Amino acid sequence: MTLTPAQIARFEEDGYLFLxxxxxxREVQVLRRELPELFAQERPExxxxxxxxxxxxxxxxxxxxxxxxxLAAHPRLIEPVMELLDGPVYIHQFKIxxxxxxxxxxxQWHQDYGTWARDDxxxxxxxxxxxxxxxxxxEFNGPLMFIPKSHKCGVFEAGHDLATTSYPLWTLDRAxxxxxxxxxxxxxxxxxxxxxxxxxxxxVHASPGNISPWDRTIVYVSACHVDNHxxxxxxxxxxxxxDFTAIQVLAxxxxxxxxxxxxxxGQAAE
Amino acid sequence: MTLTPAQIARFEEDGYLFLxxxxxxREVQVLRRELPELFAQERPExxxxxxxxxxxxxxxxxxxxxxxxxLAAHPRLIEPVMELLDGPVYIHQFKIxxxxxxxxxxxQWHQDYGTWARDDxxxxxxxxxxxxxxxxxxEFNGPLMFIPKSHKCGVFEAGHDLATTSYPLWTLDRAxxxxxxxxxxxxxxxxxxxxxxxxxxxxVHASPGNISPWDRTIVYVSACHVDNHxxxxxxxxxxxxxDFTAIQVLAxxxxxxxxxxxxxxGQAAE
Numbered sequence: 176m177t178l179t180p181a182q183i184a185r186f187e188e189d190g191y192l193f194l195x196x197x198x199x200x201r202e203v204q205v206l207r208r209e210l211p212e213l214f215a216q217e218r219p220e221x222x223x224x225x226x227x228x229x230x231x232x233x234x235x236x237x238x239x240x241x242x243x244x245x246l247a248a249h250p251r252l253i254e255p256v257m258e259l260l261d262g263p264v265y266i267h268q269f270k271i272x273x274x275x276x277x278x279x280x281x282x283q284w285h286q287d288y289g290t291w292a293r294d295d296x297x298x299x300x301x302x303x304x305x306x307x308x309x310x311x312x313x314e315f316n317g318p319l320m321f322i323p324k325s326h327k328c329g330v331f332e333a334g335h336d337l338a339t340t341s342y343p344l345w346t347l348d349r350a351x352x353x354x355x356x357x358x359x360x361x362x363x364x365x366x367x368x369x370x371x372x373x374x375x376x377x378x379v380h381a382s383p384g385n386i387s388p389w390d391r392t393i394v395y396v397s398a399c400h401v402d403n404h405x406x407x408x409x410x411x412x413x414x415x416x417x418d419f420t421a422i423q424v425l426a427x428x429x430x431x432x433x434x435x436x437x438x439x440x441g442q443a444a445e
Numbered sequence: 446m447t448l449t450p451a452q453i454a455r456f457e458e459d460g461y462l463f464l465x466x467x468x469x470x471r472e473v474q475v476l477r478r479e480l481p482e483l484f485a486q487e488r489p490e491x492x493x494x495x496x497x498x499x500x501x502x503x504x505x506x507x508x509x510x511x512x513x514x515x516l517a518a519h520p521r522l523i524e525p526v527m528e529l530l531d532g533p534v535y536i537h538q539f540k541i542x543x544x545x546x547x548x549x550x551x552x553q554w555h556q557d558y559g560t561w562a563r564d565d566x567x568x569x570x571x572x573x574x575x576x577x578x579x580x581x582x583x584e585f586n587g588p589l590m591f592i593p594k595s596h597k598c599g600v601f602e603a604g605h606d607l608a609t610t611s612y613p614l615w616t617l618d619r620a621x622x623x624x625x626x627x628x629x630x631x632x633x634x635x636x637x638x639x640x641x642x643x644x645x646x647x648x649v650h651a652s653p654g655n656i657s658p659w660d661r662t663i664v665y666v667s668a669c670h671v672d673n674h675x676x677x678x679x680x681x682x683x684x685x686x687x688d689f690t691a692i693q694v695l696a697x698x699x700x701x702x703x704x705x706x707x708x709x710x711g712q713a714a715e
Binding site for chain 1: 546547551553554584585587590619622623626627631633651653654655656657658659
C-alpha cells in the first residue's frame, strides 16, 4: 500500500488522512481478542481512569503482546507513515486508548508534538500518529476531534494539566482553541472497525467522554523518523521509547497468520 | 401551528419529534441577549457546574425574566404540547441548560418522569418536554441523545446519582441502557438555533460534556396536564412548580413585540 499524490497533498493541507476499512474484520478480531487479558493486567503500562478501574490507556503493548507486536510492524500501518515522513521510522509511543463505554474520559485539546518536544526533547515535528479503530467510531462514543490545518502553526503555548483527567497532558488554552476552530472548524472522522487515521504530530485534537454503551478502542502508533529520535529520557521508557531501531515491516498477512496459527492449534480464532 | 397526524404518530412511536427552525433568528436573539445577565445572577435558581463557575442550569427564568416569561406561553411552544397531552397544561419545570463551551458537563442517562414521580408524586406520565435550541446544536457541543422507543416501557428502576455532576439525578443502570440501545439505537437531533424538540417524559436520554468552543444553550419547558399536577412539594418550588393554572397562550408575535418595543425605546434589539 502506498499513498496517492492526492492523498499526500490532502494530508499536508488538512493535517490528517482517513482511510476507512484498511484492516479486515478478521484482522481486527485478532487484536480485539487480546484486550480483555491486556486490560486485566496490573502493571504500570496499564493506566486507569480517575475511578481507578476502567482502563484509559495501555502503553507499549507491542513490547509484551505478540499480536500488537505484529501490528507495530504492519506494512499497511507503517509504509504510509514512512512515505509521509520520507524515510525509516521507529516507534516513539504505542498506546491502546480504551475510551470504555460509559467510563471513557475526555482527552483535552492538545498537540502531541508539544509534549514530545517539551518532555522528550524530540528535535523536530518529523513524527506522526497512525490510529487504528478496533471498534466502530460514531458520533456517540467519543470520536477523535481534529481542528483541520492547525498543524501549520508550529507548537502553541500550553499548560501542564494535571487535574482534568488521570493522565498529565500539555493542553492548549481556550482562546487558542477558539481561534483555531474559527479558522479551521472541527472534524471527527467516523467509520467501522479497521479504519485508519493518519495525522500530523502538530495537529490540534481532543476527544470527548464516552457516555454511550459502545466501547471505542483505538490503537495509536506514534512513529518518528530515526534521525529525529528523542534526546531526553525523563519519562518512563514504556511511554517514550528509547529503541531507535528502524522498523522492518512484516508481511501483509502477518496478523492473519496469527489467526491461522491459532486455528490450526485448535484455538478459536474468532 | 398544529401537528399533523403523521407527526403525532411519529411522536407516539419514537417518543420524540424534531421541528427545525420553528423560531426565527430574531426571536432567538430576543432570548439570547438575556442570558449574560441571567447567568451572572447569584440566586438559588442559577445552578453551577462542579467548578462553581460555569452555569449548568437556570431554573424558573420565566418567573423573573419577561422574555422567557413570554416564551413559556408561546403558542408555537405550548400548542403542540396541548395537542399531544390532549388538554390544558401548566408548567411543571422550566430550565435553561447552558452546556457552556469547554465547561458544560454531562447529563447522565435518565427519564424525566422517573424524577417527577419519585420526588414530586406526579400521578401519571401525562407530561412532556419541549426544548428550544438557542444556539446551533451539532455533534460537537454536547447534543441531547435519545434512545428511540424507550418511552414505551414505563418507569425503569433508577439510582439517585449524587456524585457524577453538581445536580442530583435519578439515573438508569448500565445494563438497562445497554439493552434499550441494543433495541432502539441512539439518535441526537441536530439543527440551527430556533429548532424545537418535543419528547415524551419517559424517553430515556442523556447528553455528553461539551469540550468544543461552542456554547449549546437549550431551554427546556416541562409541561404537565392540569389534571395531573404534582401531589408532593418536597423540592423547591422553583424546581417543581406549584402553580397549576392552565397556560393561556399569547399571540404568535409576542417575542417579536418585545424586540420592537425595545427598538422603539432606543434599546438595541439585536
